[in-house]
Amino acid sequence: MLVSGGGTNLQALIDGAPYENGELSLVVSSNPDAFALERAKKAGIETVTLSPKEYADRAVYTDAVVDALLEKDIGLVVFAGFMFILTPRFAEVFANRALNVHPALIPSFCGKGFYGLRVHQAALDTGVKVTGASVHFVTAGADEGPIVSQRAIDILPGDTPETLQRRVMEKCEWPLLTAAVRDFCLSGHSS
Numbered sequence: 001m002l003v004s005g006g007g008t009n010l011q012a013l014i015d016g017a018p019y020e021n022g023e024l025s026l027v028v029s030s031n032p033d034a035f036a037l038e039r040a041k042k043a044g045i046e047t048v049t050l051s052p053k054e055y056a057d058r059a060v061y062t063d064a065v066v067d068a069l070l071e072k073d074i075g076l077v078v079f080a081g082f083m084f085i086l087t088p089r090f091a092e093v094f095a096n097r098a099l100n101v102h103p104a105l106i107p108s109f110c111g112k113g114f115y116g117l118r119v120h121q122a123a124l125d126t127g128v129k130v131t132g133a134s135v136h137f138v139t140a141g142a143d144e145g146p147i148v149s150q151r152a153i154d155i156l157p158g159d160t161p162e163t164l165q166r167r168v169m170e171k172c173e174w175p176l177l178t179a180a181v182r183d184f185c186l187s188g189h190s191s
Contacts, residue, residue, distance in 0.1 A: 002065070002082035003029045007036025009080035009101055012174035013181060014043045022185030026072050028065060030084045046072075052084055062087040069094070076184050078177070079138060083115060088140035098138035099184070101177045103168050105150055106134040110143035120161040120168070130154055131164065133172035135180040148180050 027040035055061035079100035132152035139145035151172040
């Protein structure tokens with residue numbers, strides 16, 4: 001799992017274990033202070049911190065992430081709140097073996113700049129009546145890969161970006177991501 005922050009999606013995956021034909025074996029964080037690292041350690045999952053600030057550019061950083069994953073023979077990479085866009089090399093090396101969860105119904109409110117509360121604020125600002133989450137395969141373009149699954153919820157009167165974010169996580173992101181990982185492992189694609 002690639003993480004940058006609190007690790008709520010990681011915790012959902014930990015809580016959803018075990019996975020037939022797969023295991024949660026490595027957490028790579030772009031942020032040395034990410035609480036996700038504590039969640040991983042508590043669950044007995046190996047952690048590695050690779051801060052983008054310590055690398056010359058995005059390409060060198062991408063190479064470091066790819067190398068760390070290849071060294072451990074990772075069969076599926078899950079972007080679980082990873083706040084860094086990697087170069088196309090990542091998508092080439094892990095084609096059809098990397099999943100991302102996005103807190104909106106793609107193609108709405110996605111792509112570069114749409115993350116965290118920004119997604120939910122945009123949904124509220126445009127007046128849509130439903131929102132949700134999408135799990136998709138990672139490709140070179142941000143949030144452009146083939147959609148694996150989606151789940152929608154109603155936007156309620158009085159919703160704020162914070163209340164909407166929490167409901168989307170609990171009702172959409174966590175169950176979708178856990179199911180997508182479970183399905184991938186059962187399909188025999190994982191190592």
